[in-house]
Amino acid sequence: MATNQPIIGIIMGSDSDLKIMQDAAAILKEFNIPFELTIVSAHRTPMRMVEYAAGAAGRGLKAIIAGAGGAAHLPGMVASLTTLPVIGVPVKSSNSIDGWDSVLSILQMPNGVPVATVALNAAKNAGIIAAQIIGTSDEQVAATLKQYKTSLEKYVLDKAKHLSNEWENKFDT
Numbered sequence: 001m002a003t004n005q006p007i008i009g010i011i012m013g014s015d016s017d018l019k020i021m022q023d024a025a026a027i028l029k030e031f032n033i034p035f036e037l038t039i040v041s042a043h044r045t046p047m048r049m050v051e052y053a054a055g056a057a058g059r060g061l062k063a064i065i066a067g068a069g070g071a072a073h074l075p076g077m078v079a080s081l082t083t084l085p086v087i088g089v090p091v092k093s094s095n096s097i098d099g100w101d102s103v104l105s106i107l108q109m110p111n112g113v114p115v116a117t118v119a120l121n122a123a124k125n126a127g128i129i130a131a132q133i134i135g136t137s138d139e140q141v142a143a144t145l146k147q148y149k150t151s152l153e154k155y156v157l158d159k160a161k162h163l164s165n166e167w168e169n170k171f172d173t
């Protein structure tokens, strides 16, 4: 991208979420989209959360990826404080019962304050959605996303070809 200024904010409730949330960072790097990454805790640093979310659009961010586990209120609270799209990543953390608590806390937002929720621990998908948001107005990112989709197709077709060495498959003959 032409700019080095972060346009995606990746935040998480704790550094213990980083092992999951780094997947969002990795895919944004792959797509050459500048981002920032930090810890913002809804219950341990509530004022920092307010400042981050309320100032995000003004600082040039276009979307926020927020990950948290257990009583995962960070994405919803951030969504209440900004007009930017917020993509929530439910994290199966040490205080999570089995991940459902994180999923439901982020997914079940009341009407009016949505959080675009990805699957449990699916920070990579959060990064892809953020890239797709950017791709609606950036041709270079849109082209990179198209290449990425093509690479997924090739990955599966190569596997299918490999399987056909051992298993009958009339479909591809």
Ligand code: RP5
Pocket (backbone or CB within 6 Å): 012, 013, 014, 015, 016, 017, 041, 067, 068, 069, 070, 091, 093, 094, 095
């Ligand atoms: C949540 O509590 C965090 O997002 C993290 O998933 C979980 C556990 O945090 P730590 O106790 O590891 O800091 O707020």
